[in-house]
Amino acid sequence: MVKIIYKTHDGDVSEIDVPEGWSVMQAAVSNGVDGIEAECGGSCCCATCHCYVDEGFADKLAAPNDQEEGMLDNTVAERRSNSRLSCQITVTPALEGMVVTLPEVQS
Amino acid sequence: MGASPVLPPVIVVGAGQGGLQVAESLRSEGFSGDILLLGAEHHAPYHRPPLSKGLLLGETTAGQVLIRQPAVFDKKGITLRTGTRVAGLDPAARQIVLETGERLEYQALVLATGARPRRLPVPGADARGVHSIRTLDDAQAIGAELAAAENVVVIGGGFIGLEMAAVARKLGKAVTVVEAADRLMARVVAPPVSDHYRALHEGHGVTILFGTAVAGIAVEDGTARGVRCADGTMLPADLVVLGIGVEPETVLAEGAGLVCDRGVVVDGCGRTSHPDIYAIGDCAARRLPDGQCQRLESVQNAVELGKACAAAIVGPDKPFIAAPWFWSDQYDAKLQMVGLSAGHDTVVARQDGATCSWFYFKDGRLIAIDSVNRPADHMAGRKLLAGPNVLTPEMAADGAYPLKDAMTAPVA
Ligand SMILES: Cc1cc2nc3c(=O)[nH]c(=O)nc-3n(C[C@H](O)[C@H](O)[C@H](O)COP(=O)(O)OP(=O)(O)OC[C@H]3O[C@@H](n4cnc5c(N)ncnc54)[C@H](O)[C@@H]3O)c2cc1C
Ligand code: FES
Numbered sequence: 001m002v003k004i005i006y007k008t009h010d011g012d013v014s015e016i017d018v019p020e021g022w023s024v025m026q027a028a029v030s031n032g033v034d035g036i037e038a039e040c041g042g043s044c045c046c047a048t049c050h051c052y053v054d055e056g057f058a059d060k061l062a063a064p065n066d067q068e069e070g071m072l073d074n075t076v077a078e079r080r081s082n083s084r085l086s087c088q089i090t091v092t093p094a095l096e097g098m099v100v101t102l103p104e105v106q107s
Numbered sequence: 108m109g110a111s112p113v114l115p116p117v118i119v120v121g122a123g124q125g126g127l128q129v130a131e132s133l134r135s136e137g138f139s140g141d142i143l144l145l146g147a148e149h150h151a152p153y154h155r156p157p158l159s160k161g162l163l164l165g166e167t168t169a170g171q172v173l174i175r176q177p178a179v180f181d182k183k184g185i186t187l188r189t190g191t192r193v194a195g196l197d198p199a200a201r202q203i204v205l206e207t208g209e210r211l212e213y214q215a216l217v218l219a220t221g222a223r224p225r226r227l228p229v230p231g232a233d234a235r236g237v238h239s240i241r242t243l244d245d246a247q248a249i250g251a252e253l254a255a256a257e258n259v260v261v262i263g264g265g266f267i268g269l270e271m272a273a274v275a276r277k278l279g280k281a282v283t284v285v286e287a288a289d290r291l292m293a294r295v296v297a298p299p300v301s302d303h304y305r306a307l308h309e310g311h312g313v314t315i316l317f318g319t320a321v322a323g324i325a326v327e328d329g330t331a332r333g334v335r336c337a338d339g340t341m342l343p344a345d346l347v348v349l350g351i352g353v354e355p356e357t358v359l360a361e362g363a364g365l366v367c368d369r370g371v372v373v374d375g376c377g378r379t380s381h382p383d384i385y386a387i388g389d390c391a392a393r394r395l396p397d398g399q400c401q402r403l404e405s406v407q408n409a410v411e412l413g414k415a416c417a418a419a420i421v422g423p424d425k426p427f428i429a430a431p432w433f434w435s436d437q438y439d440a441k442l443q444m445v446g447l448s449a450g451h452d453t454v455v456a457r458q459d460g461a462t463c464s465w466f467y468f469k470d471g472r473l474i475a476i477d478s479v480n481r482p483a484d485h486m487a488g489r490k491l492l493a494g495p496n497v498l499t500p501e502m503a504a505d506g507a508y509p510l511k512d513a514m515t516a517p518v519a
Contacts, residue, residue: 019170026171032179039410041154041174045434045443047486067441070482 002091008035009104018091024100025049025087035102042087044068048106049086050075054099058082061089077103114140115212116186117420118203119219120193120359122146124155124406125388126219127174128413130185136421140214142185145205147192150243151177156406158246159270160436163253164277169243196363198381215383215420218360218371219413222353222389222404227262231324236331237347240267249348256280256346260334262321264291266435268350269304273437275346276311283314283342285321285334295444297454300465300477307440316340355390355402368392370402375426377416385419387412393427401447405433430492432485443485446475446492455504457484466503473498487511 001017006028018027028036037048044067053061061084064072068088072079086100117133119126122144130144146152153172161167180187195204202210224239226232238249249271253259259275261268264286275282284291290301291308308315316336324347325333334342360371366380370392377385388409392400411427418425432445448454451467451474458464464478464485473496476488487510491498498513 022171029174030176030179032175032182040406040434041156041172043156043160043434043436043441045432045441045482067480067482071486073483074486 002093002096004091004095005097005099006033006035007099007101008033009102020091020093022091023087024051024089024091024095025085027091028086033102035106036086037106038087039107040087044071044085044088047071047075047085050077050103050106051084051086051100052080052082052103053084053089053101055082057095057098060092060094060098064088075103076105076107114214115201116141116143117215117217118211118213119144119217120203121219121221121356121388121390122148122152122187122189123219123221123388123409124152124174125221125409125413126217127152128410129217129219129385129387129417131183132414132417133420134183134185136417138417138421143211143213144180144185144187145191145193146187146189148242148244149190151175151180151187151189153243154406155241158243159240159267159274162246163250163271163274169247172243193359196359196384198363198384201383213383215385217377217416217420218379218384218386218390219388219409220356220359220390222355224349225352225354227321227324227349227351229321229323231326231331234324234326234331235329236345237324237349239349240271241353249346252346253278253280258283258343259346259348260285260342260344261348261350262334263350263352264288264315264317265294265350265352266292268348269308269437270435271348271350272308272313273311276308276313277438280346282312283316283334283344284308285316285319285336285342287318287320289317291315295448296477297448297451297465297467299454299456300442300479303463303479304437304440304442307438311438353389353404355392357390360384360386360390368400370400372400373412375415375428376419376424377412378419385416387416403431405431407432430489432489440479441482443478443482444475445485445488446473448475448477451475453500455500457481457503457506459506466498466500468500468503471499473503484510490514 006014039048040046152174157167192206194206224241259280261272261284291304320337322337323335355370366372371386373391377387392402415427435442448467453468462480464481467475478485496513502508
């Protein structure tokens with residue numbers, strides 16, 4: 001299990017123990033964290049699982065592929081340098097303690 | 108203290124993608140009464156798309172396809188009863204009747220019963236080794252046989268059949284797709300898109316038989332051994348997967364006398380012909396402004412109509428009006444579709460290497476876009492189709508023209 005910390009726009013914090021191999025999105029949705037819609041269920045087709053990742057973990061994440069890039073350009077909340085689609089981040093032990101901040105709106 | 112009258116729950120029949128959405132959206136819309144979510148399957152609501160994609164490849168586990176953990180239902184005050192089939196409706200008494208005979212009263216009723224796979228009306232179709240792919244149980248049954256299978260025959264060259272073919276090829280199986288029409292996904296995409304997918308599958312070693320009807324399944328000891336085509340050809344098979352479409356699950360609605368037209372007829376908020384009864388998702392046929400009924404089979408439709416239905420129950424209305432969108436994953440090709448291309452008179456392509464989008468026009472107006480590995484075109488299309496736009500076929504075909512300019516640009 002890897003601890004991921006989700007912070008909603010309102011400042012609600014949920015610490016979730018995520019099984020390795022799950023996506024950051026799956027663990028949030030499975031636990032009913034508000035602020036992630038994930039309409040497409042992780043197929044990288046909806047951009048409603050947008051999150052801002054802890055800058056300190058940037059080098060531990062694989063770069064977005066072309067599909068994620070294209071969808072990230074179309075998030076409803078502003079795209080920032082640390083924007084990612086949470087369904088495309090697979091949890092590994094290297095992400096222990098990573099904080100992901102959720103935008104105010106997803107759709 | 109006088110007890111306030113306790114209203115019966117809102118009952119949602121069908122604990123799939125749409126049913127879950129209605130239940131949760133009722134809460135986010137501020138509904139404070141009881142919510143009862145009833146599902147015939149033994150599983151809590153789960154995502155169906157991975158069933159024909161990552162699940163069979165082992166990229167996704169059964170635990171990962173479940174949408175919510177049980178605790179979330181408690182937290183949101185939703186009572187989920189799985190393994191509970193509704194046998195009939197009694198609208199006059201505002202009750203539903205379960206298979207067990209138990210009667211439950213409702214204040215509002217939502218039918219989110221989905222669709223069931225069409226059966227193949229030929230001899231042998233009920234043999235072991237012949238599967239539809241609609242439920243998690245179906246997918247797990249296929250998964251259990253897939254490992255040992257050598258020859259996989261997929262009947263039907265639509266989205267689900269082709270996803271299944273791609274999965275089986277990735278696992279190294281010999282795969283044949285039998286299609287009655289003369290091209291793939293003929294019901295929804297234009298010929299150039301069909302051709303693109305034919306080349307993709309044939310390039311991956313899939314044999315595709317077009318214009319071919321299935322006459323029967325060859326069975327030995329109760330197990331499928333082959334698929335017999337109408338022209339006499341026998342295709343060896345130890346696993347046969349049916350991808351020949353679905354029928355909307357309208358039995359309850361029809362039994363209660365609700366208006367149905369290849370789906371339970373509803374408005375943009377999911378209202379049926381009976382007050383206090385709603386229908387959403389795959390089982391619903393939405394009446395459009397031109398009077399036509401449109402039944403969609405997609406996650407977006409289940410989710411958006413689910414949200415609209417919850418809003419209508421709580422008030423005020425927030426009808427579902429967005430352009431339909433859908434996706435399909437086959438090998439490394441992600442097909443994203445927005446709008447409905449039926450009735451188009453012009454198709455133009457916007458292409459760059461292996462990525463391509465096809466833009467469909469009718470009477471000079473953009474009506475749909477199919478994109479392969481071009482997510483930006485797809486997302487631009489969602490915005491273009493949501494309002495007025497000035498996109499012409501010439502602009503669409505010009506890869507240098509920024510699509511977003513067509514949202515606002517005045518006609519020169
Ligand atoms: C293999 C597969 C792949 C797919 N891939 C995609 C994709 O890539 N993209 C996409 O957008 N869509 C895809 N879809 C379609 C999408 O999953 C459906 O459109 C969506 O699930 C519809 O949701 P629903 O709630 O209307 O129905 P469902 O999710 O089918 O749920 C209906 C539920 O109602 C239950 N039910 C029926 N009758 C009763 C009764 N009398 N009593 C109690 N319960 C009852 C059923 O058991 C079922 O669990 C796919 C579907 C399948 C099967
Ligand atoms: S869940 Fe849809 S893009 Fe991530």
